[in-house]
Amino acid sequence: MFRLALQAVAFLNEEKIAGKVDYLKNTFRWSDAQVRIAVCGAPFVLRKSKESLKRRSEFLFSEVGLEPVYVAHRPIILCLSLDGRVRPRYYVLKFLKENGLVDRKLSFHTAVMMTEKVFVEKLICPHKEAAPHLAEDYAAACKGEVPTNFRFT
Incomplete structure (x- = not known):
């Protein structure tokens, strides 16, 4: 340090x-x-x-x-990159919490500190059926395209 x-x-x-x-x-x-x-x-x-x-x-x-x-x-x-990591992960976390797909106790800090692989494995992959466009919306958000809403269908 x-x-x-x-x-x-x-x-x-x-x-x-x-x-x-x-x-x-x-x-x-x-x-x-x-x-x-x-x-x-x-x-x-x-x-x-x-x-x-x-x-x-x-x-x-x-x-x-x-x-x-x-x-x-x-x-x-x-x-951390605001547009490449922090903002997209916030959108995913917000979407998951609003739709009851993840424990509300999961903190914002924990979500942004996960490695990309762990983030995708723990927060995106388990919801492929409930939110089939989540991975696609997350990838778009990481590229700077700010989706107004993450989608279920």
Whole structure:
């Protein structure tokens, strides 16, 4: 982790780091302690562009409905591809929960942290009969095509 932290700040001066920390506090509504937790957990969050962080905060808070403290304690979510992984998996998880096809206790973090193979095996394949287009809709979402609704038929 120390090596990752060094890589994250290697080309940032103190002023840029302070500016990024302030941006994180404002964008994610984090306290100093929460910024510390997030940066210690995922130092590369300091290398993300302001636009990228803004898009992630808007999606995670407005669409997913996560709390700032949840994200601070799981900052790796901010380092994953928003359009290629986080958003498509959110759509699948939301679809499955709304249709009673998966345990409501399955967390968003758990779903986005699964490997692609495990995600498909555990959350998509078991529902081939109930939701035959789920794999197709998920693949489309991973390509950036945002389906308005995942389909049953």
